[in-house]
Amino acid sequence: MTLVIAHRGASAHHPENTVAAFVGARELGADWVELDVRRTADHALAVHHDAHLADGRDLVELLAEALPPDVPHLLGALDACHPLGVNVEIKNWPADVDFDPELRLADAVVAVLAEHRPAGGVVVSSFHFGTIDRVRALDASVPTAWLIFQALDPAATVARVAEAGHAGIHPHASLVDEAFVARAHDAGLFVNVWTVDDPVRIAELVALGVDGVVTNRVDVARTVVDRGAVGAD
Numbered sequence: 001m002t003l004v005i006a007h008r009g010a011s012a013h014h015p016e017n018t019v020a021a022f023v024g025a026r027e028l029g030a031d032w033v034e035l036d037v038r039r040t041a042d043h044a045l046a047v048h049h050d051a052h053l054a055d056g057r058d059l060v061e062l063l064a065e066a067l068p069p070d071v072p073h074l075l076g077a078l079d080a081c082h083p084l085g086v087n088v089e090i091k092n093w094p095a096d097v098d099f100d101p102e103l104r105l106a107d108a109v110v111a112v113l114a115e116h117r118p119a120g121g122v123v124v125s126s127f128h129f130g131t132i133d134r135v136r137a138l139d140a141s142v143p144t145a146w147l148i149f150q151a152l153d154p155a156a157t158v159a160r161v162a163e164a165g166h167a168g169i170h171p172h173a174s175l176v177d178e179a180f181v182a183r184a185h186d187a188g189l190f191v192n193v194w195t196v197d198d199p200v201r202i203a204e205l206v207a208l209g210v211d212g213v214v215t216n217r218v219d220v221a222r223t224v225v226d227r228g229a230v231g232a233d
Contacts, residue, residue: 085120
């Protein structure tokens with residue numbers, strides 16, 4: 001069955017990447033939660049999508065103790081997601097102010113997961129290929145996936161992910177058709193698609209056999225996925 005993956009938690013109902021959003025995702029029937037991790041000045045793991053706060057301050061310039069109360073640390077976020085699976089997206093892009101070429105953020109995430117592996121499973125993803133390579137090099141038992149928003153050569157993209165030993169590929173919904181899913185599955189990769197809120201498109205993706213749908217609208221996706229499962233019986 002296709003997994004319902006709550007994008008930054010139940011973000012259509014609660015502020016994203018907050019404990020309330022993660023608890024809400026569970027209450028609405030999500031299978032997994034997707035959340036974002038960035039580093040602070042003292043190398044704490046802050047769960048936040050953007051490199052800066054709403055007031056403009058850069059996370060990488062702040063000490064962990066200066067984070068607003070609604071910005072959880074990774075460990076607290078994992079606790080809030082229990083017992084769901086968790087997709088930890090490491091935010092590490094060269095154009096961002098907090099880009100970490102030494103990949104210390106990946107090291108820190110792996111260290112946390114070594115002691116606090118989510119009961120429902122874990123995937124570490126990133127748009128930065130070197131970051132997921134680093135995670136895999138540190139702990140090959142942690143499934144890793146490459147986030148992509150374009151694929152000029154889908155066959156080469158899938159082959160690169162598979163040949164590097166990663167477990168999955170996370171394409172933008174605009175890239176996904178029957179051929180893409182088949183190619184990824186043939187290569188042994190799972191396919192989690194982002195970010196889809198339209199019930200018609202969710203139903204199409206379920207019919208294509210994608211492994212997960214990342215969505216802001218957990219309740220809508222849950223209904224569509226469950227309806228598809230009943231129809232398949």
